[in-house]
Amino acid sequence: MLNQLKAIIQYLLPKQLLTSLFGWLANKRLGRVTTWMIIGFCKLYKIDLNEAKLTDAKEYKTFNDFFARELKADARPIDDAANSIVMPADGVLSQFGHIQDNLLLQAKGHFYSLEALLACHPDMIKFFKDGSFATTYLSPKNYHRFHMPCDGILREMIYVPGSLFSVNKATTESIPNIFARNERVICLFETAFGPMVQIMVGATIVGSIELKWEGVITPPRDGVMKRWTYAGNVKLAKGEDMGCFKLGSTVITLFASNAIEFDNHLKLGDVTRVGQKLAERI
Known part of the structure; x- marks a missing residue:
């Protein structure tokens, strides 16, 4: 029942508009506001920036820079078996x-x-x-x-x-x-x-x-x-x-x-x- 309710909400949401607005906001350079947003997001979702190339939230100019962050070279070892x-x-x-x-x-x-x-x-x-x-x-x-x-x-x-x-x-x-x-x-x-x-x-x-x-x-x-x-x-x-x-x-x-x-x-x-x-x- 709960999933059905969530599905109905999905049909009703202005998805294109919400996505466009969020994309616009996430690409804005907002200085301290961007930094606070990133710090809050990391706390909410328990994200460890220590594995990223840029470990300080202040180093990201936009929220999208944070989303698209790259990790340190050794953060994700790749299984090297031939097959x-x-x-x-x-x-x-x-x-x-x-x-x-x-x-x-x-x-x-x-x-x-x-x-x-x-x-x-x-x-x-x-x-x-x-x-x-x-x-x-x-x-x-x-x-x-x-x-x-x-x-x-x-x-x-x-x-x-x-x-x-x-x-x-x-x-x-x-x-x-x-x-x-x-x-x-x-x-x-x-x-x-x-x-x-x-x-x-x-x-x-x-x-x-x-x-x-x-x-x-x-x-x-x-x-x-x-x-x-x-x-x-x-x-x-x-x-x-x-x-x-x-x-x-x-x-x-x-x-x-x-x-x-x-x-x-x-x-x-x-x-x-x-x-x-x-x-x-x-």
């Missing part, structure tokens, strides 16, 4: 497993399709049918950058406009097709074990999704799908920084059929850390 695939983000492993034909599990009783998630891209749908997926939820307390789970060569990127529902546990359990309804950035990589996709899903208050090789993808939010293709000039290593959310959201990683095996110690709800083992390639 390992690693966690792409700090957060919670909200779902993972087998793609049943073309259906992915969103939450108990809720499935969504590859067609909807991948914006009906025929090649990608074919690549990942009967494959594997992992969904990592980033809450406000988490480090907001996302990383490569394995070595890869970027082949294509698509921005899909959409809604901005919150993607926490309550909403994923009550709003159908939430990941396929929200705006998202889809990145298709060529890897040693076949195609791999990493999808960054937007949400309420996520003021921006930014990629290392293209800069800010959203905003603006003009409702137009955009597509980029690459000729092998963007190569990323396992554990390498891909970009950031300006406030947390969700990363969905897709693997082809018979390409990987998830680590047998994983379970739903596990806390994830960038660089920890997620799976190994077959």
